[in-house]
Amino acid sequence: MDESITKELESLKQKVAELEKKLKWSESFLNEILGMTNVIVVHLDLNGNVVLINKAVERITGYASDEIIGKNWFSTLVPKERYPHVWQLFESFKAKGEVVEHFENPILTKDGEERIISWRNSTLKRDNEIIGTLSFGIDITESLYILDQFVDQQRSYKALIDNLPGIIYRCKNDESYTMVRISDKCFNITGYKSEDFISKKISFGELILDEDKKSIQKQIDEAISLNKPFQITYRIKTKDGNIKWLWEQGISILDENNTYLEGYIIDITEKIKAEEQLELQREFFKQLFENSPIGIVILDKYDKIIDVNEAFQKLFYFNREEVIGLSINQLIVPPDLKSEGLNLSNKVLNDEVVITETKRMRKDGTLVDVLVIGYPILHKGERVGIFGMYKDITEQKKVYEMLKQEKEKIEELNQLKSSFLFNISHEIRTPLNSILGFSDLLIGELADSQLNDLKEFAESIKRGGIRLLNLMDNIIEISLIESSKTELNLEKLNVIMVLDPVVNSFESVASEKKLTIEKDYQSDFEILTDAKRLALVFRNILDNAFKFTDRGGVKVRTYKKSESDTRSLGVIEIIDTGIGISEKFMAKLFEPFTQESTGLNREYEGIGLGLNLSKRLIEILNGKIEIESKSEKGTKVRIIFNLED
Structure with missing residues (x-):
């Protein structure tokens, strides 16, 4: 019996030895695996103290096993002030006995580098009691960096695509050009959103004008057969009904199931319009050039x-x-x-x-x-x-030479006319002065006689003579101006000293026609002028004023007017209440030998030289003349001179 027990014990010892050998081998094998793997293995007790780690922990954290085992994992690698949420998770585990199976959190290595670990966690039990946690972790720091890089690249790619002026697409090479992918810029070009094409609410093929479809497919098929990219131009009808020209460049992508097309589309409508306009301009220039x-x-x-x-x-x-x-x-x-x-x-x-x-x-x-x-x-x-x-310009030259000769003849005739008028005026003036002299003597002799008819006859002779003498003066001045022989005798004169004697000379005319003469000399001023010519202008204007006024009278004004801080004007106004001038005749007012009333039955005398001569003389004297008038409303003649400061 003892021998039997001894044999049994020996057998048991052998079995225990074999089991211990297998266990050691298993432990060695497990330690070998744990040492070789890059997966972190951490066993913590209920207080967070490290019970077991593998070599991966040492490699990743930089700590040796004796620097970690027995130490608090969180205090060593996950400082509370920096990562409080990790501490909160472990405190929750201690209170509830439940671990978060999967989460990611950073740890600090011995040299202060932060590494991101993805954890798989479980509880460890002995006799059905929790004694700690067992966690497996993978260092995903580089993976996250690569992922961030990828996300950034995707974001940059999307930003690039979104900012391109055209459409980036991938579609099936079918009749509808069914879109697999299309950038958001399709909305700007077509009026449809990218999801409209992806969801097949609308197909790109539906937008293409029917007359362009065959040409498009032919060009794409030829490019595919030659394994080359294609470039095509065609028209589409947008969502709002507009026609747009598109340019597309793409390439075929072959796989075992389908042929796809990938490419880029831009709107060239404005370019086409510009080219058409340029072609139109070229054609216009060509025809203009040739014709x-x-x-x-x-x-x-x-x-x-x-x-x-x-x-x-x-x-x-x-x-x-x-x-x-x-x-x-x-x-x-x-x-x-x-x-x-x-x-x-x-x-x-x-x-x-x-x-x-x-x-x-x-x-x-x-x-x-x-x-x-x-x-x-x-x-x-x-x-x-x-x-x-x-x-x-051969013909124009001939015409010019002919006109030049005609002009020279006309100028020569004008000179002859002026000389003739000047000479004849002088010839008439001499006997006319004699007639005026005799008429004055006759009027004087008859002053006390009762021969009223004879006195009236003598006064009529004198009036006619004076009118004829004034006409001769006007003709002589016109002749001098037209022959450029006017010689001015300029001197500084007070305008009123020239004006007032001329006004006074019309008192007998005013008395005879029962008209009033009103003088309103608000300012006297001096100008550099020719007294004889200026008096002739005043006489002509006053003669018209009294001639064409039957009721009322004539008012003569002088005043100064400030044009600016450095410039003032001297103004003479002669205002009558006569018949005025029609608006139609105002345009011809300063033309020589023109009168509003013409013909043998005209009511007023004169040959129409007075205003023309007055305007020309005033301009020679560096002044200007203005006339305001309405039919039956009288006339205002304004003569203006610049005054020296």
């Missing part, structure tokens, strides 16, 4: 001919092919005008516009009178050529 009756030449910046139009060829007898590339000055400028031609070219090359009349030489050597116009051609502010025009 212009004026010879046109286009030169480069070296004065060489680039092109000429039909009119240029006809004007100078050259064919276009003969002149391209030749110097314009060598081609059509006569030898004796070479310097002139070079000077004109230099002016245009210095950005001047030249317009001149000159002569140019045809292919057969004959000369032609031309009007030359030269413009610099500028591109982005830089001179790139010259635009020249040549107009044949």
Whole structure:
């Protein structure tokens, strides 16, 4: 029996030894695995003290096992003041006995570096009692960094896509161009949102105009067959009904199930419109260039001919092919005008516009009178050529010469007329003065007689003589002005000293017509003038005022008026209450030999020289004359002089 027990004990010892051997091997194997793995293994007791760690903890934290085991994990690696939420989780575990199975939190390594650990946690029990926690952790710091980089790249990519002016897309190569991916810029171009295309609420193919669809598919198919990118231009109808031109560049992506298209689309509507407008302008210029009756030449910046139009060829007898590339000055400028031609070219090359009349030489050597116009051609502010025009003015020259000769004849006749009028006025003036003298004697002799008819006859002779004498004075002045022989006797004069005697000379006329004369000399002022000519102006204007006034009277005013701080005006106004002037006749008021009432039955005397002469004399005396009048409302004549300070 003892032997049997002994054998049993020996057997048990062998089994225990084998189990211990296996256990040691298992522990060794487990320790080997735990040592080799990059997964952190941490066993904490209920107080958070470290019971067990593996080599990965040492590698990641920088602490040796003897620096951690037995120490509080949280105090060592997760400072409370920095990571309070981690402490709160462990305190919750201690209170409730439940761990958070998965969470991520940072730890501080021995050298102060922060590492992010992703944990898997479980509770450890003995005899059904919790004795601590067992946690497996993976260092995800680099992974998070890579993820952040990826997110940043995605964000940058999205920002890039969103800020591109066109559409980035991926679609199926089917009739509808079914979109798999399309950027948000599609809304700006089509009026539809990206989700409208992705959800198939609308297909891109539906937007393309029917007449463009076949051409698009043909170009895409050809590009796919050659394994090349495609570039296509087509039109779509947007959501709001507008037609837009699009330019698309893409490439086919082949997989085992479908062929996809990827590419970029931009709106080129404005570009197409600009090109159409440019083409229209080109065509307009081409037709203007070819059909212009004026010879046109286009030169480069070296004065060489680039092109000429039909009119240029006809004007100078050259064919276009003969002149391209030749110097314009060598081609059509006569030898004796070479310097002139070079000077004109230099002016245009210095950005001047030249317009001149000159002569140019045809292919057969004959000369032609031309009007030359030269413009610099500028591109982005830089001179790139010259635009020249040549107009044949041979006929105009002939007409000009003829008109010049006619003008000279007219001027000669005008001189003869002026001389004739001047001479005849002098010839008439001499006997007229005699007649006036005898009429004065006759009036004096008859003053005390009862021969009233004879007295009236003598006074009529005197009035007619004075009127004729005034007419002669006007004619002489007109003749002097037209022959440029007016000689002024300028002196500083008080205007009232010239004006008042003339006004007084009309007292007998006013008395005879029962008209009033009102003098309102508010200011006297001096001007540099010719007393004789100024008095003649006053006499002509007053003569009209009394002639055309039957009721009321004539008012004469003088005053000064400030035009600015440094300039003042002297004004003379002659105002009547006569018949006035119609609005229609005002435009002809200063024309010589014109009167509102004409013909043999006209009511008022005169030949229409007074106002014309007055205006011309006032302008010679550096003044100006203004007239305000309405029919049946009287007339105001205003004479204005600048006064010296």
